[in-house]
Amino acid sequence: MTGSEASPSFKLAYVPGVTPAKWVRIWNERLPDVPLTLVAVSVAEAFDVLREGGADAGFVRLPVDRTDLSAIPLYTETTVVVVPKDHVVAAVDQVSTDDLADDIVLHPLDDTLGWERLPGQPAIERPATTEDAVDLVAAGIGVLVVPQSLARLHHRKDLTYRPVTDAPESRVALSWPEEKTTDLVEDFIGIVRGRTVNSTRGRAPAPAPAEPKAKAKRPETGGGGARRKPAAGKATGRNPRSGGSGGAKGTKRGKPRRGRS
Structure with a gap:
């Protein structure tokens, strides 16, 4: 282990x-x-x-x-942009980064998207956290692009979000x-x-014990075991109708012959 x-x-x-x-x-x-x-x-x-x-x-x-x-x-995760509910983005189903060209796009220090080039206009300074950036969005200072789970985590009644089709994903x-x-x-x-x-790897249950094998039946033999059933038509023991032994065949009885005169 x-x-x-x-x-x-x-x-x-x-x-x-x-x-x-x-x-x-x-x-x-x-x-x-x-x-x-x-x-x-x-x-x-x-x-x-x-x-x-x-x-x-x-x-x-x-x-x-x-x-x-x-x-x-x-x-x-799906990447979304967080905006105030009265923002023009709220009127559409999804946007591209080009649609954010005129907006201030906030870039918090704990950003998880790893932008090569941030869209929109840069803010004067970067918020310390995503939570701080959400507060700035609510204040009307800019918009924020984040994984959808973070938009849900920091949800506010006065904000909404829409998918961004060409943004990096987390x-x-x-x-x-x-x-x-x-x-x-x-x-x-x-x-x-x-x-x-x-x-589940690492916690495999112990193998089930093998079932006992059924005992093989012993073949029937003439001695030491069960008596073999005689074949049909063969006599065993003493013939009650003859005086001979069980191995001798009895004489067929019939009418006595008369001697010749």
């Missing part, structure tokens, strides 16, 4: 926007004796938390440094320190990948 007993509990980190509730519920059903603790982390600190043992595994945003961390990409992955791939980590990988209880 790689050390499942070394960790009596399982710590799961997650970055903003990720909702791990479904996987936590399945974990609690399958491993009720191993408590799972959630650790909320920022995008910037997520990898250090994993490396320093602050969590056994975590939901992070790609890219991941594969030098010492393993990762399984899970899904790609991908979410499950990551953990490669050298600490414990049995519990394997269990969680199985849950995230949708494996059933019987197929």
Whole structure:
């Protein structure tokens, strides 16, 4: 074993926007004796938390440094632009980055999209966090392009969002320190990948005991076992109608012959 007993509990980190509730519920059903603790982390600190043992595994945003961390990409998010409800963008179903050319596009320091070239007009300074940027959007200072999960996380009644068709996308992955791939980590990988209880890697059930083989019937023999049923038409034992032994054939009886005169 790689050390499942070394960790009596399982710590799961997650970055903003990720909702791990479904996987936590399945974990609690399958491993009720191993408590799972959630650790909320920022995008910037997520990898250090994993490396320093602050969590056994975590939901992070790609890219991941594969030098010492393993990762399984899970899904790609839709990218949206957050705008006030009275903004012109609110009247359409989706936009392109060119449609934002005249807007101030806020670029928070914790941005997760990795822009090569930010669309629109730059702000005077970058907001510290996505949450701060949302507040600026509500104040009418600019718009914000983010993964849809972050738009939902920081939802406000006076704001709305629309998909941006050609913006970079954010991908979410499950990551953990490669050298600490414990049995519990394997269990969680199985849950995230949708494996059933019987197929979860690292927790395969013990093989079922083989069924006992049926005893072969002993062939019927003339001695030591059950008596063989005689073949039809053959006599056994003493013939009650003759005085000879069971092996001799009896004489056929008929009318006595008369002597010649």
